[in-house]
Amino acid sequence: MKIKLAENYGFCFGVKRAIKMAENEHGAATYGPLIHNNKEIDRLKVNFDVSLKNDLSEFESADKVIIRTHGIEKNELQVLNDKKVNIVDATCPYVTKPQQIVEEMSLKGYDIVIFGDEEHPEIKGVKSYAQGNVYVVLTQDELELIPLREKIAVVAQTTRKIENYLTLVNHLITHHKEVRVFNTICNATFENQDAARALAKEADVMIVIGGKNSSNTKQLLSIAKESCKDSFLIESSEDLDLTWFKDKKLCGITAGASTPDWIIMDVTQQIKNI
């Protein structure tokens, strides 16, 4: 049986970069989980002495903090600086960008609209950089309730769909004189999905590796099933079932955005051994 990996799978650029930074910071602690994968968090602890702290108060002077890809709020950064904590900033550059835009545009007098989930850490961080009016919305109904002024700058959560962003932006353009639109959407999630879709068309069995509760992974599974009915979700090689591969010619493999490469390589090796 042949094995083929999707053209894009697993960690995005920002997460890969953050993991690499963490591996070089022995004795540091991440502020919040670096990724949604306990096995990877354990590996960083065991192999690189990088621990996890969930509360800002746990950090003390001379500690080393790793800021995760989502970024943090501006006042939290201030607290860490005031405490003289050493900061390793692994904020994804695709998240730093909207933080900078929001700060610059609000200093220039623009009302800020953020398309995203108010409760998401990335958006809490981005929003905190506004110096004036700032509104977080997900729907046009929410947008219509906002008393916006004439000059508006708008950014999006990195993981949102462009189609939905355009719906909101079009409403703004139609009703306001100037709208400064920043395309802050990152295509990593969609590239993984497109690659899974393409591979599922060739493969006669598809293995999707990722958390069983990860919405990202479940979406990959559902995309794979559209073209390949024999698509299976596993968290690691232990979940593999030999019967899946009987009489199959091409096994396609993809992985969710929180699945580390070493788990993917292990699964690939196990399937090769079948």
Added chain:
Amino acid sequence: MKIKLAENYGFCFGVKRAIKMAENEHGAATYGPLIHNNKEIDRLKVNFDVSLKNDLSEFESADKVIIRTHGIEKNELQVLNDKKVNIVDATCPYVTKPQQIVEEMSLKGYDIVIFGDEEHPEIKGVKSYAQGNVYVVLTQDELELIPLREKIAVVAQTTRKIENYLTLVNHLITHHKEVRVFNTICNATFENQDAARALAKEADVMIVIGGKNSSNTKQLLSIAKESCKDSFLIESSEDLDLTWFKDKKLCGITAGASTPDWIIMDVTQQIKNI
């Protein structure tokens, strides 16, 4: 028979303003026809001694030139200034705005995209204010051929439809990091159309006054006919036909964007006399 005028009809704000300015400038000449209506141009000549010149070379020092609503190109303005011609600027404020935006944005390093007709005087004028890269497009196909850089500012011809503008703008937002969108569309044309549509639903005969070759007027006629089959296009009261009004209860009246009020009033009076 009752007579009802559409809630919006005839001249837009900019044309009304230009005519009023011309009426106060005895001895002046407009550079190009002030509106697409020969009767109105004759009236300005006969009653207010305002003539028409079609070539820049016809203006001499101490002459008085009236710049029409469409505006003119920046270098033409320079020629007039160099000649010390007295300038009465009747450029519509809705046209001055995109001229200023194009100048300011191109000085700030933005590539400029103008949604409009390259041959239209308004667009020739607006385009002439660019200090750097500037592209005039009407379709997405044209847009895709342009080698745009990352920062883009976009304006629209005042008479374009917002839906078509959004199509181009959405393409830009999807493919570029920053798009600064200025909504420079003026609603006057669409307000006349909406008012004609509403009135035609009530009326049992509709009179549309305007040039028989005016696309603007023909569009009003076609909108009126959607709800009122007895809709007629006339250029002046001489075109009225008594049989149209037999057994009718409500006559609706609207007029194209180049139809002066005095023609509309004359038609209204003649119908009242029937």
